[in-house]
Amino acid sequence: MTRDASAHEKPHRRTDLLKIGLPVAALIIAALGCQALASPSPPMSPTASPSEARPMEPPGVIDEEDGVVPDGTTVFDTDVPAVTRLEPALLAALRRAATDAEDDGVQAFRVTSGWRSEDYQQQLLDEAVDRYGSEEEAAKWVATPETSAHVSADAVDIEGSDATAWLSRNGSAYGLCQTYANEPWHYELRFEAAAHGCPAMYDNPAQDPRTQR
Template identity: 65%
Template structure:
């Protein structure tokens, strides 16, 4: 006479049920946390006017974009026609008009595209660039050949623009006077300012570098 055991003993069945209940409880708790987090993110995004992705990753989302450029920073894709970029929008209107007319003609006549390496800058951004230049060149005197102070920089006043790439810089060096746009410093071929008299008289002689410019001696 043979005997047989049930496939599932009462102890095993009870243990299995307890384990399943724990798993379900944990899963529900995690789901609740995720849902609550989503509500918080959604609320923050709604109140700030940004997307949820921006709240979660401000360096990549619209929060980061809003911060980027507020002091005049630009990237490699900024055009002279980007009105929503502070480095462009805060330029002197006459300078911006001349640059845009030149850019339009350069594109139409010679298929040359202007990009903006720098335009308007806030005083704090200019001071930051100067500090970085001192670190790079080793002294304030050497840094002054490349970066002006916030009090003297024509970028801070919106009266200067740095154009790239090389073919655009070269085109403007050849034709800029027709628009009143002149290179000011021999060591900064990309730096242009508006000199209206250049349309009739040509651009004035360039300074060797900014330290020779009387405006920088203030």
Template identity: 65%
Template sequence: MTCSEPARTTTGRLPGGLVTTTRRIRRTLAAGPRVVIAAVVKALGYRLVRVQYHGTLGEADGAVPRGTTVFDDEVPAVANLDPALLGALREAAKDAANDGVEFFVNSGWRSPEYQNRLRREAVSRYGSEKEAARWVATPGTSPHVSGNAVDIGPSEAKAWLSEHGARYGLCQIYRNEPWHYELRPEAVEHGCPPMYPDPSHDPRMRQ
């Protein structure tokens, strides 16, 4: 928890103020830890700036701020991508810009912890590990965790890469994920390989 300097100085008789404050805090105990924290901070006369709970996953784990592009080196999800993949993406993005198309990164590198959370959420959403595997890999097999995959948007960028990506070695890997691109250098000369129907058909996901 991070607090600023006191927002105000409390005036009045100290004993009465303490009694009133104590009673208010006791009444909030049953409301849960977050409410209790906020009540205590307010009672002490501090302005609450931000509360960070243990286990929160943010940008450092691969969460991507809205509007992130392939040129945003300060964002870990971009900076931690494989250099060859990132180079190809930037080359493609520059050429796409000439056609009025901008690449935005919806997801890139992810920490194992972040990937594991996405996997758990997918199991909850789709009802089983088998169905979740069609959309989200495990931390041990995900190319996002290794920095070898990126999810690109919006639809104009996906359409541009679908048509031109192979000349940069950028290939859509899964038919059900038109946003997911990986680097296949051989595609520059031979074209992209056939797509898997979904990640569950990818032999890498079975390791």
């Protein structure tokens, strides 16, 4: 073979290798792509660095830690935040009154609402707007998180006509007063009530100067 013939053969060999190599590379790329589709990476938090990659947290849920009250809760419960996070003087007055009410045949005061977080109060307000059709009407039943006596831990809602009737007759002796005429279940502590009786009620929360701040 002459030098000229040998020189003409080399390009043909490189071309043959390329023809063989390209399909093999394509197969490898396709296999890697399938593997990536089969094992997707979890979504990252927008603020997470690659080293902190983790699944996104679900939205917050309103639960007992926000003041949701389990059925059957009484003023004597010691593990329900809606009760235990009430202002201590209010809780003590409720427990004294409930103990004396039991002597009159009234079962332990059942609580339907006590302390609430701001998030829980906002949820209740949003639901009231949907129910009553406007913020103005909703304000007659639910205060804002900034003005609610429940958020400040100064109010409790008592369930049962027997308990609320007993409190209507005797609550002032313990400083426990119904605050709003349209909410016979809503009680707050008024220290002066033992000596002077409970103050006049507002027709509804919207008339309370404290809710208009």
